[in-house]
Amino acid sequence: MDGMKLEYDVSSEDFSSAGEASSSIKKVLRQLGIESAIIRRVAIATYEAEINVAIHSEGGKINVSIMPESIEIIARDRGPGIADVELAMKKGYSTASSAVRELGFGAGMGLPNMKKCCDDFYLTSELGVFTEVKMIIQM
Amino acid sequence: MLISDLIKLVECEVLCGENKLDQKLEHAFGSDLMSDVLAYVEEETLLLTGLTNLQVIRTAEMLDLKAILFVRGKKPSQDVIELASENDIVLMTTNHTMYVTSGILYGQGLKGLSV
Numbered sequence: 217m218d219g220m221k222l223e224y225d226v227s228s229e230d231f232s233s234a235g236e237a238s239s240s241i242k243k244v245l246r247q248l249g250i251e252s253a254i255i256r257r258v259a260i261a262t263y264e265a266e267i268n269v270a271i272h273s274e275g276g277k278i279n280v281s282i283m284p285e286s287i288e289i290i291a292r293d294r295g296p297g298i299a300d301v302e303l304a305m306k307k308g309y310s311t312a313s314s315a316v317r318e319l320g321f322g323a324g325m326g327l328p329n330m331k332k333c334c335d336d337f338y339l340t341s342e343l344g345v346f347t348e349v350k351m352i353i354q355m
Numbered sequence: 356m357l358i359s360d361l362i363k364l365v366e367c368e369v370l371c372g373e374n375k376l377d378q379k380l381e382h383a384f385g386s387d388l389m390s391d392v393l394a395y396v397e398e399e400t401l402l403l404t405g406l407t408n409l410q411v412i413r414t415a416e417m418l419d420l421k422a423i424l425f426v427r428g429k430k431p432s433q434d435v436i437e438l439a440s441e442n443d444i445v446l447m448t449t450n451h452t453m454y455v456t457s458g459i460l461y462g463q464g465l466k467g468l469s470v
Contacts, residue, residue, distance in 0.1 A: 232434075235413030242417065252419075259417040260393050267410070320406045320414075325390035332394070 219283035220248075226269040226276050226293075231319060234270040237278050238263040248282065254355060258287055261333040261351050264326040265291035271316050272296075273347065289334075289351045297343040305331070305339070356380055356465055358422055358445055361401070364463055365449045365456050367424065371436050372445030378421050383465045385426075385453050389414045395470050396420070403456055407431035412438045421445060426453045 222244060224237035242259045262278060269276040269291055276293030298304045305327050312322025327349075331337040334351035341347040359376040362369065369376070384396050385403035392402060392414050402415055402423045412435055415423055422445040425431065430448050431439075439446045449456055461467065 232409055235410060235416075239413065239416060256417075256419065263413065263417045264390065264393060319408055319410055320387050320389040320404075321410070323388040323390045325388075325394050329390060329394050 219281045222280040222282075224278045226266050226278060228270065228273060228275040230270060234267055235263060238266050241280055245282070250355070254287070254353060257333040257353055258289065261330045261353070262289055262291070264330045265289065265349050265351070267321055268326050269293045271312055271321060285355055287353045287355070289353075290348060292346060292348040295345055295347075297345055298341040298347050299343055301339055301341060356463065361424070361460060361465070362447065365424070365451055365459050367447040367449045370430065370446040370448060371440040372422070372443070375421070375443065375445050378445070380422065381466060382468050383457070383460055384468050385457050393417065395468055400468065401465065403453060405429050405453065407435060409435055409438060411435075412442065412444065415439075415444050416442045422447065424449060424456065426451060426456050
């Protein structure tokens with residue numbers, strides 16, 4: 217079964233609409249009657265991913281597939297890519313600007329938080345081209 | 356404690372959610388780092404912060420937080436208050452500092468979290 221699919225655009229550096237996609241996704245899951253512990257993990261993972269796309273990239277998309285046994289979230293942007301993926305995953309490491317830090321982000325916890333929330337986590341990137349985070353949460 | 360109890364303890368002004376003050380809070384977490392909030396906070400936790408931007412409300416929404424207390428007399432703009440109201444989040448402000456607010460509430464039994 218293909219499942220229900222949702223897709224959202226995320227704009228670069230748009231900090232007033234950042235979070236709208238995650239909020240919509242959360243509302244859909246609630247309407248579907250999904251267990252609240254699962255909704256919470258999806259909400260945190262997608263919100264962190266959405267904020268990362270807004271903060272660090274030239275814009276991108278979030279795609280969610282809701283299947284009977286799992287929820288898959290893919291956040292893919294149009295660059296600039298991550299030079300050192302292992303370093304990016306380290307708690308406390310951040311390349312965020314001071315403007316972003318003033319908003320309360322850029323503490324270097326986003327990727328570790330995403331990984332903690334999901335059962336399977338994949339981060340791929342090509343410098344100058346894209347970054348993609350794929351997360352699977354089992355129901 | 357109930358939200359209505361804490362309002363008296365730290366002399367808050369309620370910015371929205373006046374009809375939701377009978378909810379119970381077990382813990383509190385004071386931070387301006389939203390990713391730390393996302394990493395450690397669960398429901399029934401009061402968020403104490405000096406940040407008043409929209410993303411504070413989004414963070415609270417993701418975690419199903421019931422209430423946010425702004426310290427140092429900080430007050431968010433109307434669009435932030437409206438977003439909180441749409442999401443049934445009580446917003447309050449106190450003139451106390453983060454440290455004093457935390458001390459008062461901790462002393463009255465509102466527990467902290469471990470990381």
